[in-house]
Amino acid sequence: MKWIIFFSFVVFLFTACARTDFRRQPAAPVGKRSSYSADIPATQRPYTINGRTYYPLPSSEGYVETGIASWYGGEFHGRKTANGETFNMHEMTAAHKTLPMHTLLLVRNLENSRETVVRVNDRGPFVKARIVDLGLAAASDLGITGAGTARVQITALGEAVTVIRGTNKSERFLPHQDFTAGEFYVQIGSFVNPDNAERLKEKMLAQGRPAVIQQFERDAKVFHRVQVKAGDTLQGAKTMEAILSDSGFPGAFVVAR
Structure with missing residues (x-):
């Protein structure tokens, strides 16, 4: 196996007071359902929130973005995320409006230079100027639980895929393939x-x-x-x-x- 099991070194547990923020799960993909190929996952189809339609990117290859990060915790703990997982605020996960699910992001707090790695498993934040919504654990890593938001830079590292062999389940890191981003x-x-x-x-x-x-x-x-x-x-x-x-x-x- 070319890539060793990834992500275990970035999972830390934290306990802190949860901060609530405006969030809303993506609606069902808009348009006629029959217009989408069965090969396209629901999380990769356009969706509309508050009158604005978002178009998930086909790849996170080369993706770098700077903006405001926020975080969400207790109110959403245990609820379903956009990709069907159960949200656990103590796991290193995040929400992004358009990046493919399971994209691994390096998040750097530009205000204190702290960094962490998260996996995208949800959609959001649907608030102007905010580019990523972090779980409590990641927010604690970056030192933003008190202020609630911080200016960050996010860089796509690749994708995490689940590998199941027998009764063993693990996450493995897949680097980006070398192909153009698209049109x-x-x-x-x-x-x-x-x-x-x-x-x-x-x-x-x-x-x-x-x-x-x-x-x-x-x-x-x-x-x-x-x-x-x-x-x-x-x-x-x-x-x-x-x-x-x-x-x-x-x-x-x-x-x-």
């Missing part, structure tokens, strides 16, 4: 009226920004989504997202295909 777009608008979508698309084209319209059906309505091509790397797509956000589209967000 990225930034969505800047969604319209029921196709004429409005077409006008916005033409406006983007006139500015030299390749744009397309993607149709999406929900609740017997067809939505026309205007998306601007943003290259084949997440970093480039995030840069385009920031540019468009500053250009009058504050709700712009990255879409991975």
